[in-house]
Amino acid sequence: SSSLLYRSFFLRLFFLFFLFVFFLVIRRPPRFTLDRSSAASDVYKRQNLLDRLGHGTHVAGIVAGNGQASAGRFVGVAPGAALLVAKVMDDRGAGWSSDVMAGLDWAVMQGARVVNLSLSSEHFGDGSDALSLFCDAAVQQGVVVCVAAGNAGPTPHTVGAPGCARQVITVGASTDADGVAEFSARGPTADGRIKPCFFYTPAAADEDLV
DSSP: OHHHHHHHHHHHHHHHHHHHHIIIIISSOOSSEEEEOTTSOEEEESSOSOOSSOHHHHHHHHHHOOSGGGTTSSOOSSTTOOOOEEOOSOTTSOOOHHHHHHHHHHHHHTTOSEEEEOOOOSSBOOSOSHHHHHHHHHHHTTOEEEEEOOSOOSSSSOOBTTTTOSSSEEEEOBOTTSSBOTTSOOOOOTTSOOOOSEEOOHHHHHTTOO
């Protein structure tokens, strides 16, 4: 009877282990999944598409807003653009370089012509880090990669990755008076290159500089 008891115990243990593996590995969605939004845009999402921080939505509006919510007063620089949205940061605006690289890889595989990365690391560099090199590789495949300089200004040597990448377009921030915003990161990079490449201003947007 004791052998039957042990056999029953191990059978139950195996069954519980099977359920654990099934729900944790097989039934769990992958870290990134591909979905189709209501606007027929490809959405690469980690947990869900909801932008609780609001930063990504803000940037998307600058890029491709059609002005409908403001009766045409506020229109994006490319209102006819189709968006591929990759959520690579968590709801606090933090994340890992590997997640950003995965989102960039997905965008390139989807045929993106222009990629915007409005994010930056805390430490300035020379463009030899993995994320910066990954961005350069995307540029070499014909993709225009635009990257934020970061918000670590106003002191020099504050452009982090991937803004310090060699082949990306690094964009700094400006004031309403078209001056350089105090918080905008400054170059040069750790290896002496000039960054940012541009500062975003309304005038620059009108002239198709950014």
